Structures are given as structure tokens and as C-alpha cells.
Amino acid sequence: MDNVRIDKWLWAxxxxxxxSLATDAVDNGKVRLGGERIKPARAVKAGDLLAxxxxxxxxxxxxxxxxxxxxAAPVARLLYAETEASIARRANEAEGRKLYREPGSMIKGRPSKHDRRALSKASE
Incomplete structure (x- = not known):
């Protein structure tokens, strides 16, 4: 197999x-190939650098x-290699989320009056 659509590859x-989530992400510019926006039907090949x-x-x-x-996830992990810069950035972001939680991250569903007041107090 030489080429596969980018949306299929992202799903695999x-x-x-x-x-369909992969297709929407490509359409909305959330997936870039070498810094350029692409279409979902674009063929991906070995050596391509994706953001x-x-x-x-x-x-x-x-x-x-x-x-x-x-x-399976271990098989899917063999389809790509994450860059060193990406690994460091994701680890840094994870550490930041651990140290500072978003005020509304613990609220499930629509916030109550009490929750809204707590959110506005935290953002001040």
C-alpha cells in the first residue's frame, strides 16, 4: 500500500x-502538512511531517x-514518530495543567448559580 487518504490515516x-472527525479536522485546518492546509483526500506518504x-x-x-x-493502539503507534520538540511541548503543557487547573474543568453540564459565581470570582 503506497498511499492512503490523510483522513483515513489519521483515523487508523x-x-x-x-x-468523520478526522475529515472535519482536516477541512477546518487543524491538520497541516509541512505548514500548509490540506484537503481530506490528500494522500499521505512515508516521510511527511504533520502538525x-x-x-x-x-x-x-x-x-x-x-x-x-x-x-490496536500499539500497532497504530508504529505508524508515526513524534518529534522531540513535540514531546517536550506536550510534557510541558501536561505539567502546566497539573499545576494550574482551569476553573471550570470540574463542572459537568450547565453551571449552577453557585458555580457561575465561583467561576467569576476565580477569573478576577
């Missing part, structure tokens, strides 16, 4: 839970394997 590499924003984290990866089948 487990950056997105569904292929991926999947909502939770930002990744910078080099494609080392091609697959259009979604498999």
Missing part, C-alpha cells in the same frame, strides 16, 4: 475517534507507516 493512527490539533493536544509527527485499517 488513532488521532481521532471517527473518520495535528485533535482538540485535546497538539502533535507534530513524521509519518513512518501507511495503513487504512484501524487496529
Amino acid at each position: 493512527a488513532r488521532f481521532f475517534k471517527t473518520r 495535528i490539533d485533535n482538540g485535546a493536544e497538539n502533535w507534530e509527527v513524521a509519518v513512518i507507516g501507511i495503513s487504512d485499517k484501524r487496529g
Whole structure:
């Protein structure tokens, strides 16, 4: 297999839970190939450098394997290699989230009056 659509590859590499989420991310410019916006039908090949924003984290990866089948996570991990800068940045962001939690991160659903007052007090 020489080439696969970028949205299929992102789904197979487990950056997105569904292929439609991967397609939407590519359409909205959340996935870039060499700094350029791409279309979901763009073929990905080994050696491509991708910048991926999947909502939770930002990744910078080099494609080392091609697959259009979604498999187990250890198998999906073999499809890409994360850059050293990306690893350091994600670790730094995780440490920052551990030290400073967002005020509204513990609230589930619509905040109550009490929750809203606590949020506004925390943002002052």
C-alpha cells in the first residue's frame, strides 16, 4: 500500500475517534502538512511531517507507516514518530495543567448559580 487518504490515516493512527472527525479536522485546518492546509483526500506518504490539533493536544509527527485499517493502539503507534520538540511541548503543557487547573474543568453540564459565581470570582 503506497498511499492512503490523510483522513483515513489519521483515523487508523488513532488521532481521532471517527473518520468523520478526522475529515472535519482536516477541512477546518487543524491538520497541516509541512505548514500548509490540506484537503481530506490528500494522500499521505512515508516521510511527511504533520502538525495535528485533535482538540485535546497538539502533535507534530513524521509519518513512518501507511495503513487504512484501524487496529490496536500499539500497532497504530508504529505508524508515526513524534518529534522531540513535540514531546517536550506536550510534557510541558501536561505539567502546566497539573499545576494550574482551569476553573471550570470540574463542572459537568450547565453551571449552577453557585458555580457561575465561583467561576467569576476565580477569573478576577
